[in-house]
Each structure stands twice: as structure tokens, then as C-alpha cells.
Amino acid sequence: MPAEQARLEQARLRLRQIHRAASDLRRGVPVVLDGPAPLLLLAAETAGAEGLAELEAIAGEELVLILATARAAAILRKPMPAQAEAVAVSLPPFLRNIPTFQSLVDPTAKQPAVRDLVEVSVDAQAGAAALALAKIARLLPAVLAVPLPQPPDGLAGHDLLHVPAVEVLTYNTHEIAGLRQIVAAQVPLTDAPDSQVVAFRTDATAAEHLAIVIGNPLAHPAPLVRVHSECFTGDLLGSMRCDCGEQLRGAIRRMAEDGAGVLLYLAQEGRGIGLINKLRAYQLQDRGLDTMDANRVLGWGADERNFLVGAAVLQILGIKRVRLLTNNPDKLDGMAACGIEVAGRVPHLFAPNGVNDEYLATKASRFGHMLD
Numbered sequence: 327m328p329a330e331q332a333r334l335e336q337a338r339l340r341l342r343q344i345h346r347a348a349s350d351l352r353r354g355v356p357v358v359l360d361g362p363a364p365l366l367l368l369a370a371e372t373a374g375a376e377g378l379a380e381l382e383a384i385a386g387e388e389l390v391l392i393l394a395t396a397r398a399a400a401i402l403r404k405p406m407p408a409q410a411e412a413v414a415v416s417l418p419p420f421l422r423n424i425p426t427f428q429s430l431v432d433p434t435a436k437q438p439a440v441r442d443l444v445e446v447s448v449d450a451q452a453g454a455a456a457l458a459l460a461k462i463a464r465l466l467p468a469v470l471a472v473p474l475p476q477p478p479d480g481l482a483g484h485d486l487l488h489v490p491a492v493e494v495l496t497y498n499t500h501e502i503a504g505l506r507q508i509v510a511a512q513v514p515l516t517d518a519p520d521s522q523v524v525a526f527r528t529d530a531t532a533a534e535h536l537a538i539v540i541g542n543p544l545a546h547p548a549p550l551v552r553v554h555s556e557c558f559t560g561d562l563l564g565s566m567r568c569d570c571g572e573q574l575r576g577a578i579r580r581m582a583e584d585g586a587g588v589l590l591y592l593a594q595e596g597r598g599i600g601l602i603n604k605l606r607a608y609q610l611q612d613r614g615l616d617t618m619d620a621n622r623v624l625g626w627g628a629d630e631r632n633f634l635v636g637a638a639v640l641q642i643l644g645i646k647r648v649r650l651l652t653n654n655p656d657k658l659d660g661m662a663a664c665g666i667e668v669a670g671r672v673p674h675l676f677a678p679n680g681v682n683d684e685y686l687a688t689k690a691s692r693f694g695h696m697l698d
């Protein structure tokens with residue numbers, strides 16, 4: 327097998343393991359994180375009686391709760407070093423009650439009264455990988471864990487999936503393995519009658535990314551391109567909390583006027599945290615946090631997207647040079663870093679609507695979005 331093909335095959339197998347493990351976590355099934363400091367994991371959000379009993383059968387008294395630093399700081403009521411990605415706390419028996427620890431890990435839930443929680447040490451890489459796997463599953467980054475000996479033992483008869491911590495931590499870079507075009511069809515739009523929807527899939531994820539191709543962008547030296555992240559509430563429902571719906575339809579109109587363009591519609595809902603977590607972030611914003619801090623309090627980064635997939639879709643479409651419709655400097659840098667030549671930026675601003683004013687102001691003041 328040629329080296330490149332063998333490398334792709336390896337990447338595919340690793341992704342398959344990660345996605346199976348993420349899917350087990352979503353179903354409340356424990357998984358084993360392999361590495362120098364192996365851990366047995368169960369996602370706190372989806373843990374049920376069966377999974378918890380299995381963990382306790384293997385762990386005895388050794389159960390810990392791994393949390394994102396921000397959540398641990400809130401629960402332990404003390405500042406935490408910003409560089410730590412994951413913090414572990416002991417989970418005394420009175421907290422091994424499913425509704426109790428599920429409320430504890432979720433900042434939108436009514437908080438139980440907790441005492442006697444103490445920080446315990448956890449291998450930094452294993453802790454970070456445990457939370458990363460929960461995030462890949464789009465669950466709250468909070469995991470019940472049992473440190474296992476190396477090599478792990480005591481697992482016979484449990485039929486648990488094993489996934490290497492190091493692969494989980496590099497997931498973002500091989501997430502797009504096998505990205506390919508599946509189908510293209512004409513879909514005339516009210517604002518752009520000459521449009522096609524082109525659909526893409528990767529090998530291992532269930533995500534489907536789309537390109538809305540207007541006119542013939544290949545005939546332009548630097549066609550208009552918009553890298554749009556899916557927003558169910560804004561794009562579909564017309565939510566006033568954000569500007570996504572206006573940006574989506576505005577970009578299509580603009581491209582039609584320009585004669586051609588490509589709108590990438592990427593499966594990166596909620597800046598990559600998923601719809602459920604975005605709705606949680608909305609609840610926190612209604613209690614006074616801004617859009618950046620709400621993500622962080624939940625244990626997510628402010629923006630969990632990466633632009634590899636967008637650049638890879640453009641490359642498949644044969645588009646190497648673009649004018650980007652955006653106000654987001656990270657998109658300009660991100661696309662350039664992924665090998666797309668950004669010949670210019672076209673501002674894509676819409677007036678505040680009375681509901682999204684704070685949100686737009688935060689994008690400018692904290693995310694560095696350009697205002698003209």
C-alpha cells in the first residue's frame with residue numbers, strides 16, 4: 327500500500343475509535359482512555375445507573391470528577407491556574423447520586439449544596455483528553471473517572487472500548503480525513519436563481535458540510551466567499567439574539583449582485599459547541615454573562631471552530647483565491663493559514679436590532695470583530 331494511502335487508512339481507523347467512544351459516552355456507557363495514565367470514563371451529563379454501577383464495580387472508592395478549570399473554580403470556590411485544562415475533584419459517596427452530580431456539573435442547573443470536595447491530582451494529558459472526548463460528543467466537559475493501572479487491568483468481562491488519549495487530543499487535525507464531495511444539485515434561490523447546493527462528507531464524522539455555489543465563481547479571479555457557521559436559531563428561525571440570519575441571506579444577495587460566489591455552510595453550530603450547549607450559553611447570557619464568558623463558564627473555549635474544513639471545501643471546488651465577506655479577523659487568518667489566498671475582505675455588518683446589541687458589541691470588544 328503506498329505510504330499516503332496507508333496514512334489515510336490509519337487516520338480513518340483512529341477516527342472510527344474516537345467516534346465510537348464519543349457515541350458510548352453519549353449513551354452513558356463507560357470507555358477506557360489509554361495512555362501513560364489510563365482512565366476509565368463516564369460522561370457526567372449522560373451517566374445512568376448502569377454505567378455508574380459499572381464504574382463503581384471497577385473503582386471501589388477511587389472515583390473522581392474531572393472538570394474544566396472554570397467549572398472547578400466555581401465549585402471549589404477558589405481561583406485556578408488558567409493554564410490547567412482539567413481539574414479533578416474527589417467524589418465522596420454522598421455525591422454519587424446521579425441528579426446531584428449532574429446538577430453540580432451544569433452551571434444552568436439549580437446547584438446542590440456541596441461540602442467536602444477536594445482537588446485531587448490527575449495526569450494533565452489524560453485529564454485534558456477526557457474533557458476533549460466529552461466535547462467531541464458535544465456533552466458538557468465533565469467526566470466521572472477512575473484512574474487505572476498501566477497496563478489497565480480489572481476490566482475483563484466489561485467489554486469496554488479503548489481509545490488512545492493522544493489521538494483524542496489531536497482529533498481536530500484529522501477530523502477532515504476523507505473529506506469529499508457527495509452530490510451537487512441546482513437549487514434556485516429567491517435572491518439567487520442560479521445556485522447549486524454542493525454537499526460534502528468526511529469519513530468518520532456524521533457532519534455534513536455544504537457549499538452554496540452562486541453563478542460560476544471559477545470564472546472570477548477572486549470570488550466572494552462567506553464562511554458561515556450553522557446557526558439553527560438565527561438561520562432557520564429568524565432569532566433576534568444574533569445576526570446570523572441576516573448575514574446568511576445578505577451574503578447570498580451580495581454574491582448574486584456580484585455575479586458569483588460561494589457560501590460555505592459549515593456544521594459548526596454555536597461556534598462549534600453544538601445547539602444544546604449554545605442554548606445553555608443563552609441561559610447564562612440571560613443571567614448577565616456575555617457570549618464569550620458564557621462559553622467558558624460551561625467549560626468550552628470562546629470559539630471552538632477551526633477553519634480547516636472550510637479551506638478544504640474551497641480547495642475541492644478549485645477555489646484558491648477569495649474575497650472574504652466577514653468582520654472576523656480570525657477567519658481571515660484561519661483561511662490564510664489553511665492555504666487560501668485572501669485577496670481582500672468585504673465588511674459584512676448589519677445594524678443591531680434592539681435584542682442583539684450587546685452580542686454585537688461583545689463581538690467587537692472581545693473577539694476583535696471589525697466594525698467597518
Ligand SMILES: Nc1nc2c(ncn2[C@@H]2O[C@H](COP(=O)(O)OP(=O)(O)OP(=O)(O)O)[C@@H](O)[C@H]2O)c(=O)[nH]1
Nearest residue numbers: 555556557568594595596597604607617652653654
Ligand atoms: N456559543 C455561542 N454561539 C453563538 C452565539 N451566538 C451565535 N453563535 C454562533 O456563532 C456562529 C456565528 O459566528 P459569529 O461569531 O456570529 O460570526 P462569525 O461568523 O465568526 O464572524 P463574521 O464572519 O464576521 O460574521 C454560529 O455558529 C452561531 O450559532 C452565542 O451566544 N454563543
Ligand SMILES: [Zn+2]
Nearest residue numbers: 557560568570
Ligand atoms: Zn446565530
